[in-house]
Each structure stands twice: as C-alpha cells, then as structure tokens.
Amino acid sequence: MTHFTQANERLRILSLCREHGMELDDHQADQLEQYAVMLSTINRSVNLVSRKEEASLLLRHVFHSLLIGLYYPFRPEERVLDLGTGGGLPGIPLAIAFPETNFLLIDATGKKIRACREMITKLGLSNVHAKKTRAEELKGMVFDTVLSRQVAPLKTLCSYAERLLTPEGLLICLKGGDLSEEIDAARAVAAANHGFPADITTHRIGHFDPCFAEKSIVIAYR
Numbered sequence: 001m002t003h004f005t006q007a008n009e010r011l012r013i014l015s016l017c018r019e020h021g022m023e024l025d026d027h028q029a030d031q032l033e034q035y036a037v038m039l040s041t042i043n044r045s046v047n048l049v050s051r052k053e054e055a056s057l058l059l060r061h062v063f064h065s066l067l068i069g070l071y072y073p074f075r076p077e078e079r080v081l082d083l084g085t086g087g088g089l090p091g092i093p094l095a096i097a098f099p100e101t102n103f104l105l106i107d108a109t110g111k112k113i114r115a116c117r118e119m120i121t122k123l124g125l126s127n128v129h130a131k132k133t134r135a136e137e138l139k140g141m142v143f144d145t146v147l148s149r150q151v152a153p154l155k156t157l158c159s160y161a162e163r164l165l166t167p168e169g170l171l172i173c174l175k176g177g178d179l180s181e182e183i184d185a186a187r188a189v190a191a192a193n194h195g196f197p198a199d200i201t202t203h204r205i206g207h208f209d210p211c212f213a214e215k216s217i218v219i220a221y222r
Helices: 003-019 026-042 051-071 091-097 110-123 154-162 180-193
Strands: 079-083 102-107 128-132 143-148 165-176 199-204 215-221
Touching: 003 026, 003 051, 026 051, 026 091, 026 110, 051 091, 051 165, 051 215, 079 091, 079 154, 091 102, 091 110, 091 128, 102 110, 110 128, 143 154, 154 165, 154 180, 154 215, 180 199
Parallel strands: 079 102, 079 143, 102 128, 143 165
Antiparallel strands: 165 215, 199 215
16 A cells, blocks of 8 residues: 555545544554555464555455444443454454543454454554454353354344343444345344344445445344
C-alpha cells in the first residue's frame, strides 16, 4: 500500500465513521493505520488475510470491522468475544475504537494468536487479549456480545454463541453472499430446540463502498 493510497483511505474512513456517529481521535486513527501496516507485514509470513487485498487493508478489513460499531455501539465494560479472530479481525479495530470495552480474541491456530499478541502489545492496547483456544473449550465464561468474521454457517456460530452469551447477549457476524438459506437454517434449528436465536436481522452494507456490495452484518438476538 503506497503512502498516498493509505493516507487517502485513512481520511475517507475517518469521514465515513464521523458521518455515522463514530468519532475517532488522531491517536485512534494512528493506531488503526499502524495495525493495517503490521497486518500487511506479518501477512508475508503468516496467512492472516488474502494477499490480493493487501493494497486496501484499511478499507476492506479495518473499516469493514468498524462497521459493526456503527450498527452496534459497544458499551463501557461490555465483555466481547471475537470468535475465530485470525489476524485480529474484527476485534482489534473495534478495541481501538471502543477503548472502554473488553475484548477477548480466540483462534485455534497458535501462530495467528501470537501475531495478534504482538500487534496488541505494539499498539499499547490494554482492553484486548488473545487466547489460543476453541469456542467449545471455553469454560465458565460468558459474554455480552460474540463477534465472528468466520465463514462457518450461521447455525454453527449460533450454537457456539448460545452457551457463551448472557441472557441479553447478541451474536454479530460479518457475512457475504446470499444469506437466505443460511438464515432459514439457523431459524429452523432454533425453533426446533426452542433456543437461540429468537430473532435475526440483516443489514446490507454495500452503500458504504462498492467492495461491500455482497456483504452484510447479521445480528442474532436472544
């Protein structure tokens, strides 16, 4: 990513966030930019994101993650789990934007968690931690919100989230493509088991940028 392109993306992202009620100060903007640079550097040795998208990491990955915060502003002291975080997405950008919210990033791949820990340390973030584990291995922990950018089916993500969420908790997923069958399947499982979720809403995000034309934010409610 050239400095010119990155500077343009930074200004555009800050403007979009501001237009939709998310105010980021200069320090947060610097952290987001630093994160994108580190993500690109580490990606050369650890496969964290698609190499094809390295030229627009700020938009396609960092801003994509921040979009969750535009639809759901996190509360101070809220406990948030990022399920299958990979390179820290969406958890690290959201931890930067919401410094009073507590984030736990989990992934089953050790080298990805080591990369996340390195970036968290260099960014000086105290409200986010990374742990090598799987959702089914988390014991005695509950969260107000579970996030996922995984490609796993929604019904699978709902089954993981159900036992990890507080009674008023939410599952928020970044998804792509036609989701009608996936959502129907999740609803069918919930209805059969009288379980989670009680409701699902979908928010298309293509109006933010053409690169998000086929992408949505899916929110599953208790």
